[in-house]
Amino acid sequence: MSGLVDKIKSAAKGPIKEGGKINTKVLLKEHNPEQGTVDLDNLSGRNLIVGVPGAFTPPCSSHVPGYVTNASAFIEKGVENIYIVTINDTFTTNAWREKLGASNESKVHFLSDDTGAFTKSLGLDFDATGLLGGVRSQRYVLIVEGGIVKKAFVESHAPDITVTSADNVLKAL
Template structure:
């Protein structure tokens, strides 16, 4: 079942890259008491994700913060090493937390898995954005496969 507005984010473990290597992040703690702009995408270093999706959130970071967002986070079914390298390459810096869902545990728990095995990519995340307030989904923008029309930073900004 796909997560929907009003649902609570499941408590699973994701990873972020730090100077000491991959660090575990429990979603229950990450989302607790914060307003988070979360967006997910099929894969780091992929064309639309690298040219539009992540750069849009980096660019709109200040606007999102001004509207009350405490944290901006990017999630993908990639490992922490890949997400860390991609964040550096994209100049995400301290603006966007790069969350690695390497085994797809979070993605499967919210019903957002997308099987791209036929293209040699395995099971990935669908493209979406959501506003999560203290662990509860307040808005959700799910893309149709192959589209990039509603999960962008400007759309989420307009919902604040």
């Protein structure tokens, strides 16, 4: 019954909109697989939150490198940090970060939303059971300033990388 209630609440709330406050009350995991330590609700300055359906998937593995290789260009445009959020465990998320060669990029953070609670609270989840085994994140990028979403880019279909491409988001800054 509670699963049905959660679905109804999520559907009624809808996805976060431009002008909305990030208020998830969820701590995400960056390095510690047992405890979340990263709070994206109260970020100061301008930051990017990049949501992806799954680490190691071909579309995500071609999408995220644009943010890693262009990190300095984003910083030059006033972005303080880039947070890549995926619904995977911390071990998988960190292995993916290593595989993508992003381990030395201090401004790009790979975060595990292992329960999907952060993504669900934003209203940006979808049922990917047939392909990825459960609920996953839509592909999105949020430009957040002082906890408020200033610009939201959300793909219509999870495999697409058009509005959320690093080049497109860079142009919008």
